[in-house]
Amino acid sequence: MNNKFFAEKVIRWYQYQHRDLAWRHTRDPYYIWLSEVILQQTRIAQGLPYYERFVKTYPTVFDLASAPEQDVIRLWQGLGYYSRARNLHQTAKYIAQELNGKFPETYAQLLKLKGIGPYTAAAIASFAYDEAVAVVDGNVYRVLARVFGIETDIGSTQGQKQFAQLANELIPHDQPATYNQAIMEFGAVHCTPVSPDCLLCPLQAECQANAKGRVNKLPVKLKKTKVRERFFNYFVIIQNDSVAMRQRTDRDVWQQLYDFHLIETKEIISSLDELPGLLTLMPILSKTIVTAPARIYTHILSHQRIQAQFWVLQIPHGEVVELPEKMTFLTHEEIENVPKPVLITSYWKEQFF
Ligand code: SF4
Incomplete structure (x- = not known):
């Protein structure tokens, strides 16, 4: 199947339906990094005030780097996953002191920084530097699994490879940033975990989960987190x-x-x-x-x-x-x-x- 339809439709949907969020107005890698780290495992409504407080308190990577760790953690308080705050601070120090405040400009280089995994590296590389590398977060897994009818477990190594490969095949090289924003937003707003709006969906004709009645079964996640x-x-x-x-x-x-x-x-x-x-x-x-x-x-x-x-x-x-x-x-x-x-x-x- 020619998959060109996918990026075109998702981007068109995004142009009319996306939410206006503060970090979508910047190409500064520091602000993009802050927003992505804060928003991991966090709802936007909860993360937004934290993003605003961080930007106000530490307007540059140098400000964050020179702050005492305790102050950074205090500002982070309530977001949970405190190792993210510590990594954020340590990486800010590295960028300020070792790289003169200049962020690495490629996905591969970004990935070497402490606390920056494939998702955050792809977000910074595409949003700040237009590198055609696909982000794969929970929203992306869900949209791809449903539209392309993929039944592989998203928690398995094989599944992660399969989804990452497909995501990178789908990304248009002329507008990677918009595409990445679009697919994540589409998953967050339209193709939601519960009650996706299939009736008014621009991908309804191509969506395999919709055709086969598998919408509520996809994506497949076998391993439940042990509490x-x-x-x-x-x-x-x-x-x-x-x-x-x-x-x-x-x-x-x-x-x-x-x-x-x-x-x-x-x-x-x-x-x-x-x-x-x-x-x-x-x-x-x-x-x-x-x-x-x-x-x-x-x-x-x-x-x-x-x-x-x-x-x-x-x-x-x-x-x-x-x-x-x-x-x-x-x-x-x-x-x-x-x-x-x-x-x-x-x-x-x-x-x-
Ligand atoms: S038809 Fe439904 S399941 Fe398929 S992409 Fe659209 S909203 Fe998601």
């Missing part, structure tokens, strides 16, 4: 107006963010007697007034479901206690300013405001 259940017991140690916190440094969720003293258990516990690390807390428990958790907070991450409860340990004024390792007292104002996981922020706002 790990975790149970967090936080100890909010308070003395006067200060609360003990620590910066998370282990290889785990929320690296570099601040939280309270944590003991993880295999299940929800209803009394401190069930706590495996209770002995280590004895010196402090003996000098504090303990308030049991009011409720359980549930926090969902992409691969984890965390149920957390917070035990408040109030140390009387003038009492001297040794805090658990790495914990340090912070004032309310300091706590406001340090980056924190959304779970901690929710608890903090609910309990202290």
